[in-house]
Amino acid sequence: MELKKWLRPFEELKLEQRLSILTIWIAGVLFYWFFATSGEKRLFPPPGKVWEGLYSLYNEGLMVHIASSLGLCLKATLISIVFSLIIAYLSPVPFLRPVAVTLSRLRYLPLTGITFYLAVVVSDARTMQVWVLTIFMSLYFITSLLGVVKDIPQEEIDHARSLKCNRWEVLWEVVIKGRMDYVLDVLRQNLAIIWMMLVTVESILVGAGGLGVLIKNSDRFMNHGRIVALQLVILLVGLGIDLFLNTLRRMLFRYSKI
Amino acid sequence: MSAYESKDIILQVENLSVVYDEKTIIKDINLVEKDTQREGKVQGQTIAFVGRSGRGKSTLFRILTGLAVPTTGKVLIPDMIKVNGNPPSIVLKEVREGDVGFVDQKYTLFRHKTVYQALHYAMRNTKGTEKEKREQIDHYLADWGLSNVKNQFPNELSGGQRQRTAILEQLLSAGIFIVLDEPFSGLDVGNIQNVKRAFDLVNGSNELNTLIFSTHDIDLAVELADSIYVMGYPTLSKGTLATYGTLLKHYNLKDMNLAWKGDLTKEHLELIQEIKQTMLTS
Numbered sequence: 001m002e003l004k005k006w007l008r009p010f011e012e013l014k015l016e017q018r019l020s021i022l023t024i025w026i027a028g029v030l031f032y033w034f035f036a037t038s039g040e041k042r043l044f045p046p047p048g049k050v051w052e053g054l055y056s057l058y059n060e061g062l063m064v065h066i067a068s069s070l071g072l073c074l075k076a077t078l079i080s081i082v083f084s085l086i087i088a089y090l091s092p093v094p095f096l097r098p099v100a101v102t103l104s105r106l107r108y109l110p111l112t113g114i115t116f117y118l119a120v121v122v123s124d125a126r127t128m129q130v131w132v133l134t135i136f137m138s139l140y141f142i143t144s145l146l147g148v149v150k151d152i153p154q155e156e157i158d159h160a161r162s163l164k165c166n167r168w169e170v171l172w173e174v175v176i177k178g179r180m181d182y183v184l185d186v187l188r189q190n191l192a193i194i195w196m197m198l199v200t201v202e203s204i205l206v207g208a209g210g211l212g213v214l215i216k217n218s219d220r221f222m223n224h225g226r227i228v229a230l231q232l233v234i235l236l237v238g239l240g241i242d243l244f245l246n247t248l249r250r251m252l253f254r255y256s257k258i
Numbered sequence: 259m260s261a262y263e264s265k266d267i268i269l270q271v272e273n274l275s276v277v278y279d280e281k282t283i284i285k286d287i288n289l290v291e292k293d294t295q296r297e298g299k300v301q302g303q304t305i306a307f308v309g310r311s312g313r314g315k316s317t318l319f320r321i322l323t324g325l326a327v328p329t330t331g332k333v334l335i336p337d338m339i340k341v342n343g344n345p346p347s348i349v350l351k352e353v354r355e356g357d358v359g360f361v362d363q364k365y366t367l368f369r370h371k372t373v374y375q376a377l378h379y380a381m382r383n384t385k386g387t388e389k390e391k392r393e394q395i396d397h398y399l400a401d402w403g404l405s406n407v408k409n410q411f412p413n414e415l416s417g418g419q420r421q422r423t424a425i426l427e428q429l430l431s432a433g434i435f436i437v438l439d440e441p442f443s444g445l446d447v448g449n450i451q452n453v454k455r456a457f458d459l460v461n462g463s464n465e466l467n468t469l470i471f472s473t474h475d476i477d478l479a480v481e482l483a484d485s486i487y488v489m490g491y492p493t494l495s496k497g498t499l500a501t502y503g504t505l506l507k508h509y510n511l512k513d514m515n516l517a518w519k520g521d522l523t524k525e526h527l528e529l530i531q532e533i534k535q536t537m538l539t540s
Binding site for chain 1: 320355359360366368369412427428431432
């Protein structure tokens, strides 16, 4: 009877039952992995190879590369979030709105064209990586932040105005202070794209190291164990950042109920 | 007749009309409300606007609060500086954004401010020392039963606490006028009682205090208000209905001896029927 519930749409299950389902799926994936990689022909490397790959990566300075990637991510994120916030917060000003909307539309620009022009003005690989990431992150951040500003109900604006707030005070209280928790959420939502982009940028411009360089080198030598090990590391680091930001939002903003 | 005296004009609306994109929303709105004085009792004013949906009540309220500008006409309210200073006679001025408090039906508050912070912010332009403001806020919090939630954010408040905070915040900021757009919409019996209590507190604290609200609950309008305006589409000479809202009828419940009664009498019920009939044909 209980098992029947597991297959019924919209059924609310107890925590133990949800954990059981999760365990079954993890065990299933692991079993499939072991089973599907035990023969001669195989698409994925077996767990042993992945472990070996991870071990060799560790010995070759995996942690340094992770730190390098995180450093790049942090630097580009800080620059782009500050720039994006200024653009998005000023978007309610009619004269400046076209700037924000145009920048948001530019997210459809291809990466290659931009890197060409950046290469003309920037020679250092690390600086180049930071700027490529900053430009593209900003375009996504601006798009999401514009959505946050647009979704503020008219009632909240009217409420502030009825409390004798001038228009700049409305902007400060309702948009900037009142939506600070949303900034962290925008960061979280866009992080998956950013993290993926970061690895790509690092693999295009290999001079400054990072996880992207490791994956490119492993790819060149068709070392599947290392490639999968790296994919798992990148996935786990990404999930770790997501968890950190979510915890930070809950800790800092008690009033947040997204 | 209830013993009362009408003093100075407290609200005057002249030839108000609003047109959006060549569509007339409201037209020919004229009204005058005066300060009511009852012997031995502090009595504010409670004015209700009733009418079917889409007749322009919310548009009129945005104009009354100065949040929107009318196409023609003006809204005049007492100049508070003159009221409090010398000479004491009331001088009228055109309403501006922030002069009149506004509470919407969702009881919107700053989501990032606690109850205390919200009230303190509402008083930021009020004269007085920090200590005086703190004491005044604490006094109101106690009177309105909000002391125990003073450090809570809106998402941590119950419906009733949220309503009282929203009304109190406007009272501290705007002074004597508060406009409430459908304050009873979607509330259960207990919360309606809370809002009624808040109305009593506002009315009983200053005789110039004036509450203006809209509602679809005619029984509540008749029970609480001392002045009721029915908004609707007027009938044109050809017998068809116009497509803009205006004031069709005004009932001065003070003159009708129906104000401040507490319980509904047979006369109240007859008035309710009359108002409903007017609404149905407009």
